[in-house]
Amino acid sequence: MHSLDSSYELGDQLSWHWQQQLRSRLAGLSDDEYFWEPVPDCWSVRPRGTSNAPVQAGSGAFTIEFAFPAPDPPPVTTIAWRLGHIIVGVFGARISSHFGGRPVDYQSFDYAGTAAEALDQLDEMYDLWVRGVASLTDDALARPCGPSEGPFADRSMAALVLHVNREVIHHGAEIALLRDLYLRKAALNFDAEAEVRP
Numbered sequence: 001m002h003s004l005d006s007s008y009e010l011g012d013q014l015s016w017h018w019q020q021q022l023r024s025r026l027a028g029l030s031d032d033e034y035f036w037e038p039v040p041d042c043w044s045v046r047p048r049g050t051s052n053a054p055v056q057a058g059s060g061a062f063t064i065e066f067a068f069p070a071p072d073p074p075p076v077t078t079i080a081w082r083l084g085h086i087i088v089g090v091f092g093a094r095i096s097s098h099f100g101g102r103p104v105d106y107q108s109f110d111y112a113g114t115a116a117e118a119l120d121q122l123d124e125m126y127d128l129w130v131r132g133v134a135s136l137t138d139d140a141l142a143r144p145c146g147p148s149e150g151p152f153a154d155r156s157m158a159a160l161v162l163h164v165n166r167e168v169i170h171h172g173a174e175i176a177l178l179r180d181l182y183l184r185k186a187a188l189n190f191d192a193e194a195e196v197r198p
Contacts, residue, residue, distance in 0.1 A: 006141050010158060011133040014165040018126060022172040025179065026119060033182050034080045034115035045080035045111045060110035064088075079178050082171050083118045084111050090167045091125035094160070097148040099132035133161055 035044060043053060043065040053065035064084045065075075077085075092104030112118035141158040152160050 006138050006158065007134055007136045010141070010161045010165070011130055013162075014133075014168060015130055017165075017169055017172070022168070022176070025172070025176045026122075029079070029115040029119060029179070031115050033179060034083075034118065035078060036178070036182050036185075037076075037078055038178065038181055038185075039076050041075055042078050043075045043081050044078040045084050045113075047113070057106040057109075058111045059108045060113075062111040062113045064106065064109075064111055066106070079115075079175050080112075080118065082175050082178075083122060084109075086168060086171050087118070087121045087125050090164055090171070091129045093148075094164065095125065095128045095132060097146075098157070098160075099128065099135070101128055101132075129164070136161075 037044065045058075045062050045064050046056075048056075048058070048061055048063050051063060051065050053067060055066035055068060056063040057066060058064055064081060088104055088106055088109045092101070092109065095101035096104045112121055136157060141161070142156050144154050145152045145157055145160050147153050149155070149160060152163065
């Protein structure tokens with residue numbers, strides 16, 4: 001009978017998706033795509049001082065937009081916003097809390113002003129996260145996450161790893177769809193103009 005390597009199995013779900021699907025879909029991301037707003041009033045990453053959002057977080061030349069509570073329905077978000085969320089909220093803060101990484105949070109992070117910089121940040125955080133997950137023993141995976149995880153505080157680290165996998169997979173799919181739409185934006189604009197003609 002084979003023994004179960006829990007940290008490998010949990011990590012492999014994300015690693016397989018990253019290597020076989022997501023990371024290749026991000027290759028060649030341009031700055032125009034990174035900041036593209038497919039509809040009005042998107043949340044994005046913007047140069048400091050240019051946002052009208054209730055919350056403008058970040059320590060550098062660019063800030064990410066939020067509101068608490070979020071509007072209903074929430075705004076559509078750009079690729080820049082989605083990458084910022086994965087880098088900081090999904091990976092970075094958890095690496096800091098659980099694997100001894102540098103402090104990372106929405107307010108103090110230096111958000112990328114270019115697509116290439118954002119992908120470098122993403123690659124760094126992904127590598128740190130998967131190495132951290134690989135280091136977890138079965139006992140560590142069974143322990144509660146602790147107060148840094150809010151609603152996940154009493155859930156196991158294994159549950160948190162699955163949650164992170166889910167977050168990266170679904171936000172990655174949203175980014176891939178935005179890239180598909182961006183390639184066809186001329187056709188989208190033509191269709192929208194045709195609908196408003198008398």
